[in-house]
Amino acid sequence: MLANMEVIDALEHAEKLGKMIKQSEDFHIYTKRKQDLYQDSEARKLMDDFAKMKEHYEDVQRFGRYHPDYSKIMKEIREQKRDLDMHETVAIYKQSETQLQGLLDDVSEIVANAISPNIKAPRDGIALKDTGSGCGCGSGGSCGCQAS
Template sequence: MGTLDMAEILLDAYHLADQINESEEVQAYLNLRKKLKEDPEAQKLIREFQKLKERYEEAQRFGIFHPNYHESKNQAESFLKQMRAHPVIGSFLEAEEKLDHLLYQVSSMIARSVSESVKVPVNDMGKGSKKGRKACGDR
């Protein structure tokens, strides 16, 4: 078994990146991101959500002991549901989740081909946790 040249690995990685960029998932994501940025109503909702999210994150630093913790959490969750009902925002979030799933599958396949114990980056957007997630369109 010969050694693999690092330049060859990088060229293969660029080729894979090109293939991913040509995928339906990426094209849908980019198209919907553009629509999202051009939709004034969606942008207004996003700004409102970011304010609610900041209030919740402030309360979250103190946990359940903060006087507005539960209220701010419920407001943010309720508003997120409202945002998902908006046609452009909902479509964008769905496309974003599909793209995230594709990238996770590719990362997982590469990592698992090396070893079962290699950690795979995961964005658990669809699991109810929004840790590490930016607000709509902030990528």
């Protein structure tokens, strides 16, 4: 029973920590930038266009370089991704997202090191990223390649 109470206590502390993070300036900036992003009609159109193009991209990835539209789709998706990433509202949102991720990474590292220096804490959101090669080899996605 004591171990269960310790676990419950740790979870309650984690919940408090989450609430503290939600009260941080980084979180408030992030939520404001996210709201700005979804209120920007041009940014929403770019995101919608990119999502549609990504469907074509995924179809092309099934066949790789053998797909008749491979080169065209690969070029178009890179151009759309660049246009999306270069849009001012999107870029500002991504900066705030990176800032908040840095805070979360710092907290994770502090918690991990408080337990043991041997525990690895994810940095730069690496736990959320595909660790595939990212080479875009045209193998149909079997190696983990992705356009985004």
